[in-house]
Structures are given as C-alpha cells and as structure tokens.
Amino acid sequence: MRLSVGSVGPFLLPVALAAGALWLGWGSGDTGPAVFVQDLRAEPGVLRIGITSNPPNLDPVEMSDTTSDSVVERICNTLVSFDEHLRLVPSLAESIPEVSPDGLVYTFRLRRGVKFQNGRTMEAGDVRYSLQRLAEPISKRFWIVEPVRGATAARDAMARNSRGDPQAPIAGIETPDPLTVRITLEKVQPLFPMFLAMNNASIVAREEVQALGQRFGRQVSGTGPFRLVEWKDNDRLVLERFDGYFEGPAKLRSVVYRVITEEETRFQSYLNGELDVIEAPYGNVRRIRGSNIGDQLRVNPMLDIRYHGFNMERVLRGPGGEVVPLGGNPESSPGEPVRLTGDQRRRARLLRQAINYAIDREFLCTALLEGRAVPAKGVLPPGMEAYDPGLAGYRYDPARAKALLAEAGYPEGRGLPEIPYNFNFQPPNPTVAQAIQSMLLRVGVRTRLRQMDWGAYQTYLDEGKATFFRLAWIADYPDPENFLYVLFHSKNKGQEGNNARFVDPENDRLLEEARSTVDPVERKARWRRAEAYIVEQAPWAFLYHNATALLIKPYVKGMVLTAMDSGAEIQQVDLTKVTVEAGAR
Amino acid sequence: MGPYLLRRLLQFVPVLLLVSVIVFSLSYHMPGDPVRLLMGQNADPMAMEAKRHELGLDRPFHEQYLSYMGKVVLQADLGISYAKKGKGVRELILEKFAVTLRLAVLATLLSVAAGVAAGVLSAMRPYSWVDYLSILLALLGVSMPVFFLGFLLFAFVAPAVGLPVSGFEDASLWTQFRSLLLPALALGALETALLARLTRATMLETLSQDYVRTARAKGLGEWPVVLKHGLRNAAIPIVTVVGANLGGLLVGAVLTESVFALPGLGREIVQAIAQRDRELIAGGVLFMAVIFVTMNLLVDLTYAWFDPRVRLDR
Numbered sequence: 001m002r003l004s005v006g007s008v009g010p011f012l013l014p015v016a017l018a019a020g021a022l023w024l025g026w027g028s029g030d031t032g033p034a035v036f037v038q039d040l041r042a043e044p045g046v047l048r049i050g051i052t053s054n055p056p057n058l059d060p061v062e063m064s065d066t067t068s069d070s071v072v073e074r075i076c077n078t079l080v081s082f083d084e085h086l087r088l089v090p091s092l093a094e095s096i097p098e099v100s101p102d103g104l105v106y107t108f109r110l111r112r113g114v115k116f117q118n119g120r121t122m123e124a125g126d127v128r129y130s131l132q133r134l135a136e137p138i139s140k141r142f143w144i145v146e147p148v149r150g151a152t153a154a155r156d157a158m159a160r161n162s163r164g165d166p167q168a169p170i171a172g173i174e175t176p177d178p179l180t181v182r183i184t185l186e187k188v189q190p191l192f193p194m195f196l197a198m199n200n201a202s203i204v205a206r207e208e209v210q211a212l213g214q215r216f217g218r219q220v221s222g223t224g225p226f227r228l229v230e231w232k233d234n235d236r237l238v239l240e241r242f243d244g245y246f247e248g249p250a251k252l253r254s255v256v257y258r259v260i261t262e263e264e265t266r267f268q269s270y271l272n273g274e275l276d277v278i279e280a281p282y283g284n285v286r287r288i289r290g291s292n293i294g295d296q297l298r299v300n301p302m303l304d305i306r307y308h309g310f311n312m313e314r315v316l317r318g319p320g321g322e323v324v325p326l327g328g329n330p331e332s333s334p335g336e337p338v339r340l341t342g343d344q345r346r347r348a349r350l351l352r353q354a355i356n357y358a359i360d361r362e363f364l365c366t367a368l369l370e371g372r373a374v375p376a377k378g379v380l381p382p383g384m385e386a387y388d389p390g391l392a393g394y395r396y397d398p399a400r401a402k403a404l405l406a407e408a409g410y411p412e413g414r415g416l417p418e419i420p421y422n423f424n425f426q427p428p429n430p431t432v433a434q435a436i437q438s439m440l441l442r443v444g445v446r447t448r449l450r451q452m453d454w455g456a457y458q459t460y461l462d463e464g465k466a467t468f469f470r471l472a473w474i475a476d477y478p479d480p481e482n483f484l485y486v487l488f489h490s491k492n493k494g495q496e497g498n499n500a501r502f503v504d505p506e507n508d509r510l511l512e513e514a515r516s517t518v519d520p521v522e523r524k525a526r527w528r529r530a531e532a533y534i535v536e537q538a539p540w541a542f543l544y545h546n547a548t549a550l551l552i553k554p555y556v557k558g559m560v561l562t563a564m565d566s567g568a569e570i571q572q573v574d575l576t577k578v579t580v581e582a583g584a585r
Numbered sequence: 586m587g588p589y590l591l592r593r594l595l596q597f598v599p600v601l602l603l604v605s606v607i608v609f610s611l612s613y614h615m616p617g618d619p620v621r622l623l624m625g626q627n628a629d630p631m632a633m634e635a636k637r638h639e640l641g642l643d644r645p646f647h648e649q650y651l652s653y654m655g656k657v658v659l660q661a662d663l664g665i666s667y668a669k670k671g672k673g674v675r676e677l678i679l680e681k682f683a684v685t686l687r688l689a690v691l692a693t694l695l696s697v698a699a700g701v702a703a704g705v706l707s708a709m710r711p712y713s714w715v716d717y718l719s720i721l722l723a724l725l726g727v728s729m730p731v732f733f734l735g736f737l738l739f740a741f742v743a744p745a746v747g748l749p750v751s752g753f754e755d756a757s758l759w760t761q762f763r764s765l766l767l768p769a770l771a772l773g774a775l776e777t778a779l780l781a782r783l784t785r786a787t788m789l790e791t792l793s794q795d796y797v798r799t800a801r802a803k804g805l806g807e808w809p810v811v812l813k814h815g816l817r818n819a820a821i822p823i824v825t826v827v828g829a830n831l832g833g834l835l836v837g838a839v840l841t842e843s844v845f846a847l848p849g850l851g852r853e854i855v856q857a858i859a860q861r862d863r864e865l866i867a868g869g870v871l872f873m874a875v876i877f878v879t880m881n882l883l884v885d886l887t888y889a890w891f892d893p894r895v896r897l898d899r
Binding site for chain 2: 037039054056057059137159160213214215216217218232233234235236258259260261262264265266268269271272274453454456459
C-alpha cells in the first residue's frame with residue numbers, strides 16, 4: 001500500500017511534537033552549557049535532605065551504616081567529638097579528658113545541667129550505662145570499649161542475655177561523683193578518646209532504652225539539638241529542634257530526611273524545589289558544573305578509599321581442576337583446603353600486581369568519575385596523617401602488567417581461568433566494573449561480572465564467597481589505624497574490616513608496632529612502612545579516593561563540610577549553625 | 586447466583602493456600618537469621634538456641650507454617666518485622682497500602698474518564714483526525730514504559746504546573762491529590778489506552794445496532810443517543826476491564842512508586858527484599874495475593890450479575 005500525505009496527516013502533528021520535545025530534552029546537554037529549570041523557593045527554617053536508603057536502625061550501639069549515623073548525630077551527643085577540622089573537641093564532657101602519666105586512666109568531667117530530650121538531667125551513671133551497652137550482645141562496635149579494663153569479661157557475662165538485661169558492669173568504668181567518669185584501660189591506646197567520638201558511643205537515657213527494648217532503635221532519643229518526631233519507613237524522617245539543647249537551640253526549626261532511592265528522581269526533586277541537599281547524580285557532575293546551577297555544586301574530598309579486594313583465601317581452578325593461585329594465604333579455599341607452596345604464593349602475588357598495573361586509574365577518575373576522585377597509590381587518602389606522597393604504588397603500565405603475568409606463568413593470560421568479579425549495583429559501580437573488565441582484558445585477564453543487590457552482596461562477602469570484589473572504606477576517625485589496622489590485621493579478618501582475609505604474620509607485626517607507638521614521628525614512619533608492605537603484597541587492587549559531590553541550594557547557609565562527610569548524609573556537618581532563609585523563585 | 590458464588594469462593598481458598606505455602610516457603614529458606622537480628626552478632630549460641638525455641642523457629646517447616654497461618658486467619662496477625670525492630674507487619678502493610686490504594690483509585694478514575702471519553706469521541710467520528718489522534722495517543726500509552734513516561738512528566742509537566750515529583754503529603758485532601766496526580770497519570774496511561782480502544786470498538790458495534798437507529802429515527806439528539814443508548818449498553822465489558830485492572834494496579838504499582846518515590850506497598854516490599862526483611866516479604870506478598878484474588882472474584886461476581894449466562898458456565 002502506498003502512503004499518501006493525506007493518509008498519515010493526522011499523525012504528523014503529535015509525532016512531530018513528541019519528537020521535538022525529546023530532541024529539546026536530549027539535545028540541550030550537547031549544544032552548550034546545560035540550563036536546568038529550577039525552583040528556588042525554600043521552606044524557611046527547614047532543611048530537606050535527600051538520602052538514598054532507609055536507616056536500618058537508630059540505636060547507636062546497633063548501627064553500622066552512614067545513614068543511621070548521620071541521623072543519630074543530630075539526636076545524640078558523645079563525650080567528645082570532632083570539629084570541622086576533625087580536631088577532637090569536648091562535647092558532653094567539659095574538656096578533653098585528663099590522662100594519667102601511664103596513659104591508662106582517662107578522667108572526663110561532665111558538663112553541668114545537660115538535659116535529655118525527656119527532660120531529665122544527664123549524670124555520670126548515664127555515661128557508664130551507655131558505654132556498657134557497647135559490650136552487650138546486640139552491639140556492633142564492641143571494639144570501642146574493648147581496651148577498657150573488664151570489657152571482655154562484661155561482654156562474655158552478657159552474651160546469655162537477650163538484650164544485655166541485666167547489664168553487666170565494666171570494671172574499668174567508674175563514676176566517683178555525678179559529674180565525673182573515670183575510665184581505666186587494660187593497656188595503652190592513645191586513640192581511645194577518638195573511639196569515644198563515634199556516634200556508637202552516644203550517651204542515652206537508661207529509662208528510655210529499658211522502656212522501649214528493641215523499639216529504641218526506632219524511637220531513639222538523647223541530648224542532641226534535634227529530636228525524632230516522625231519516621232515513615234522508606235519515605236521520611238522528621239527531626240524537630242530540641243529547645244533544651246545544652247549549647248542553645250539550633251537555628252533550624254526542623255530537618256527532614258527524604259528517602260528517595262532513584263537517583264534521577266532525587267535530582268528532579270531537587271530541581272523542583274522539594275529538596276535542599278542531595279548528592280550530585282553520577283555522570284552529570286561535568287554537565288552540572290558548566291550549567292546555571294554550577295555554583296550549587298560542592299565537591300569535597302573525603303578520607304576514604306575505594307578498592308577491589310582479592311579474597312586471599314581463595315584459589316581459582318583451571319579447566320582440568322588444577323589450582324591457579326590468586327589469594328596468597330598459606331591455607332586457601334576453606335571447605336576445600338589447599339596448602340599453597342612458596343612458589344604458588346609468589347605467582348599469586350605477581351598476578352595480583354599485574355592486575356594492579358593493568359588498571360588505568362586516571363581514566364576512572366577523570367573520565368568516568370568526572371574529576372570527583374583522585375587515583376590511589378596505596379591505602380591512606382591524602383590529608384590523612386602518615387599519607388605518603390612518595391609512595392610509588394601502581395601506575396597504569398599495561399606492558400609491565402603483561403610481563404608480570406608472563407612471569408606468573410600466564411603469558412598473554414594463557415592458562416588463567418576467568419575471574420569472578422563481584423560488585424553491588426549502586427552507581428557508579430557497574431560503570432567502573434565494566435571499564436576495569438575491559439582494561440584487564442587488554443592484558444589478557446578475563447573476568448566475569450556478577451552484579452548483586454547490597455543486602456545479598458553483604459551476605460556474600462561476609463560468608464567469604466567473593467573472589468574479586470568491590471568495596472569502600474570511609475574513616476570512622478581521622479587516624480591511619482582506622483584504615484591499616486582495621487582493614488588488614490588478621491584479627492579483623494572478615495566482616496570486622498579485613499574483607500580480603502589477608503593473613504600475614506609480618507604484616508601483623510608491622511601493624512602492631514605502629515599501633516602501639518606513642519611518639520608521633522616514629523608512629524608516622526611505622527604506619528608508612530606498614531602501608532608500603534601491604535601495597536607490595538597487593539591484597540587489593542587500590543583504586544581511588546573519592547570526593548563527595550553535593551548540590552546545595554543557595555539559600556542554605558553555614559554548611560561547613562568536613563573530610564568525613566560522605567554523600568548527602570553530611571554526618572559531620574554541625575547543623576546547629578546551618579540556616580535556611582526564604583528563597584526566591 | 587448462590588451456587589455460583591459458592592463455587593467461586595471454593596476456588597478462592599486453594600489459590601490462597603497455594604500462594605501462602607509458596608510465600609512462606611520462600612521466606613523460610615531466605616538467608617538471614619531472625620534470632621541473630623534480635624539478639625546481636627555476639628550473642629551466646631546457647632542463649633540464641635533458647636530464644637529460637639521460645640519463638641518456635643526450631644520447629645519443623647509444616648508446624649511453623651500452620652502456626653503462622655493460624656495467626657493470619659484467626660487474628661489477622663502477620664507477625665513482627667525483626668529487621669524493623671519489632672514493628673508490626675500488619676500495621677506497616679496497612680500504612681503503605683493506604684497510599685497504594687489512593688494511587689490506584691485515582692489512576693483508575695483518571696483513566697476511565699480519559700479513556701472512555703476518547704473512545705466515545707473516536708466512535709462518534711470514526712476515521713476523523715479526532716479518531717487518529719486518539720489511536721495515536723492510545724498507541725503511545727500502550728508502548729511507553731512507566732519509568733520513561735514518569736521522567737517526561739518530571740521534566741516537562743511538573744515544573745510547568747508546579748506539581749511535586751516525589752513523595753506523598755497527606756496533610757489534606759488537596760495535598761494528597763497534588764502528590765498523586767503525576768504518578769496516577771503515569772500509572773493510568775496504559776489503562777487509559779486500553780479503555781480508549783475497547784470503548785471505541787464496543788461503541789462502534791453498539792451504535793450500529795437497530796435500536797440505536799430507531800432512537801435516532803425518533804428524533805433523539807446525538808448526545809442522548811450516544812450516552813443513553815450507546816454507552817450504557819457498551820458499559821458491561823468496560824466495567825469488567827476496569828475492575829480487573831484495578832486489581833492489577835493495586836499490586837502492580839511497584840515501578841510507579843519507585844520512580845515517584847511514593848511510600849506505597851509495592852516499593853516497601855522491594856525494599857524489604859533488599860533488606861532481607863523476611864516477615865514483611867511474606868506478609869506483604871500474601872496480602873497482595875489476597876487483594877488480587879479478591880478483586881478478580883468481585884469482577885467475576887459483577888460480571889455474573891450483569892450477564893446471567895456466566896452463572897450457567899460449568
């Protein structure tokens with residue numbers, strides 16, 4: 001059948017309109033600076049933050065994620081905390097603790113007249129109760145109080161209780177009077193006050209915890225500047241100003257966290273005036289920077305590391321079932337134990353080093369991540385004490401990668417089976433994984449991508465099933481110990497932090513030496529030595545240090561970001577100083 | 586009507602039983618330990634075993650299933666979510682379903698209004714530009730995935746008319762309507778298209794009947810003929826399709842809820858899967874199955890009410 005203009009005429013107008021609309025929408029990014037239509041009307045006194053997931057649990061001792069941490073930061077206080085320069089400053093304590101000459105006894109003097117949100121005055125007994133909760137079975141951060149004398153005994157005594165009721169006392173925590181807390185350690189741990197700045201060590205009212213039981217995780221309260229008034233799962237959390245806050249009421253009337261999983265929806269909600277702070281959408285940072293909302297973009301370097309770990313307990317199998325070593329632990333493949341010879345371990349290390357040389361980190365940081373990351377030479381991020389700018393690390397060198405691969409016994413990748421490559425599907429992980437897969441293929445290393453949702457992925461990692469896997473680490477406190485000791489000491493193997501399951505006596509020795517050194521100069525040198533050893537052994541492919549890229553509306557004032565703020569959660573930002581003024585369209 | 590109703594109700598029971606077995610079985614075998622969630626990772630293994638015994642989680646599958654179903658049937662008790670620190674599953678489902686129900690009802694109202702109107706106009710002027718436009722829009726509605734339509738609404742409609750693009754505000758009826766309008770448009774697009782095509786076809790057939798010609802011959806105006814004699818007689822299949830689709834919209838709004846960040850039941854269950862919240866997954870899927878099967882039953886009964894031949898169907 002021949003089509004005449006007349007027969008298709010009625011279709012032309014709507015088709016043309018639809019095509020025009022799509023062309024306008026898609027074309028704007030390529031033809032010049034993007035122009036976003038935006039609504040700048042603020043809700044004065046209310047800060048609306050777009051977050052990506054529902055906080056699982058707001059009980060300070062049970063939480064282990066940044067979203068929960070950021071909400072608890074507003075509701076509770078700790079004895080000490082970090083200021084905007086990440087220096088330790090007093091919070092519920094009147095001053096930084098006094099330390100005994102032997103470094104074992106810390107004495108905290110508490111502020112007078114601090115009120116809980118239920119109206120009662122906080123006392124030393126609340127501090128003891130809250131810190132002892134860290135030794136209860138539900139606690140995910142026992143290690144905070146582990147250095148305290150009697151903490152392990154208290155933990156063991158409480159292991160039989162459902163939720164630490166009755167609570168067993170920790171002998172090393174004493175309260176000589178209602179405004180003094182004395183904490184005695186088993187052995188010297190210079191970082192102990194920093195541990196107490198973590199929100200897991202928040203001070204809560206005993207009667208609230210006991211009345212609510214496990215529901216305390218949904219109705220948390222403390223001494224902080226805001227109190228939780230509404231929590232609709234997977235929708236929003238609403239915090240209101242607590243006027244009895246000991247440092248004076250916050251300037252904001254309310255903080256609203258909106259849970260929006262879809263990145264594009266979050267971005268459109270921001271443009272449409274429904275949110276004031278979001279994380280900039282991946283893949284759009286360059287476009288936003290050059291656009292009419294470019295001045296709302298804040299790129300803030302973080303104390304973090306993004307890496308791909310090798311499971312040091314696993315070996316690969318060739319087509320005939322022969323062992324192809326990838327992990328370097330002497331005992332590999334739990335469930336099907338293989339004892340690797342010295343030569344096999346050497347070949348495994350060469351293979352891991354080859355993979356490190358095959359990755360073009362500059363490309364990842366500049367092209368894929370649009371300049372919001374810097375290549376990692378090792379583990380410690382720039383800005384962290386003991387960061388070593390002279391560390392050689394692994395620069396992109398495909399020729400070297402091929403040579404190492406050949407030396408390991410796999411010239412051009414021959415004889416090397418496909419490596420299972422695991423990651424969770426949040427952006428930008430799939431894009432990064434595809435790029436790395438292609439980089440590895442160029443030197444002859446074949447990988448098979450396996451994408452999982454975060455819940456399944458966490459379980460998979462915890463069970464030690466992943467062979468080559470994506471992960472990230474963001475500082476809990478600004479000290480190399482939080483990276484090197486937590487992530488690589490054999491004591492922390494598995495979900496405690498050492499997900500690569502790296503077991504190496506020499507490494508443990510170097511880490512323990514550095515950790516127990518008090519002299520700052522010597523300590524720094526020892527951390528550097530330990531890091532260099534880890535880089536040489538390559539239990540990870542070291543990738544990059546990320547920066548948080550946020551979009552913040554111009555009418556939001558007083559927001560000072562720190563290097564420990566990740567994503568829109570901005571958990572370290574002091575929101576009591578932030579204001580939201582009436583904006584204009 | 587009585588025997589037909591009884592027969593349909595008897596069919597209802599085995600379907601739900603089968604669904605409940607499948608759902609419970611899936612949640613039973615899901616990775617994760619509720620006792621560990623409750624007591625913590627450092628809990629003593631013996632204390633955990635005692636708690637497991639106390640909660641009946643050490644009993645065989647069939648005993649746990651019967652106990653669960655007993656509570657569901659006799660007390661409408663769907664248990665508590667351990668992942669949400671003891672929040673009641675029924676309370677959570679009802680809270681989220683309230684949003685989904687409003688969304689589905691608004692989407693249905695909008696699609697009936699637009700779809701039937703477009704179908705009637707097309708049937709009144711077949712092969713005119715109105716008809717072609719209606720067919721084209723119907724084609725777009727059928728072909729366009731909800732996430733794509735959602736993003737078009739975000740980009741072009743929301744800023745122009747000042748509507749929110751995400752979340753649900755339940756302060757007043759007006760704010761609820763504003764929150765749900767764009768998602769309802771996206772969710773109802775497919776149904777609008779289907780209804781437009783169905784109404785057009787049915788109306789064309791009805792308007793060619795002798796009694797319509799007689800009505801016109803009696804001198805009745807075009808609109809009374811179309812609405813009173815045409816649409817009323819064409820309504821039976823339309824009502825059936827609307828009823829069946831409402832069931833689908835109630836349980837199938839997951840994508841719309843995700844795109845518009847609406848706190849509805851579909852999105853909640855998807856999040857529950859990611860969070861390994863097995864009690865909520867089991868309760869939520871069972872609840873959705875009951876809604877879907879009930880809606881189908883109601884549609885069948887309505888159809889049987891309109892058309893007695895259906896009741897004779899063996």
